[in-house]
Amino acid sequence: MVSTYRWHLAPDGLATRRQLRALGLRPGGQDVVAELHRPRRRRPPLVAHLYRIDRAKPVRPMTPGRAAALAAAMTARRTCPTCRTDAGYCIPASLGMCVPCAYPTAPPA
Helix, strand or coil, X not given: CCEEEECCCCCCCEECHHHHHHCCEECCCCCCCEEEEEEECCEEEEEEEEEECCCCEECCCCCHXXXXXXXXXXXXXXXXXXXXXXXXXXXXXXXXXXXXXXXXXXXXX
């Protein structure tokens, strides 16, 4: 059973994944120690998992292979499958293609 705290009331020494990342740390395989609940009107509360800072490990450094894989993945996200050009931005999943291919202009009448 994990402890539950309300928003802004978690004790010192606990942090979320994002807070750990800002400190240059990662959970490092440790279990969730507590949960942070943020109440919302008319919707279920947001839940964030908390980890102990003293048990966190440093973030692994970026290797050349990981950097190349990340660059290839980002290039694939920017390439339009219809016209095969680099759009210069990540292609929206809702369109599935770049904006000019999704909304071609009508020929002048």
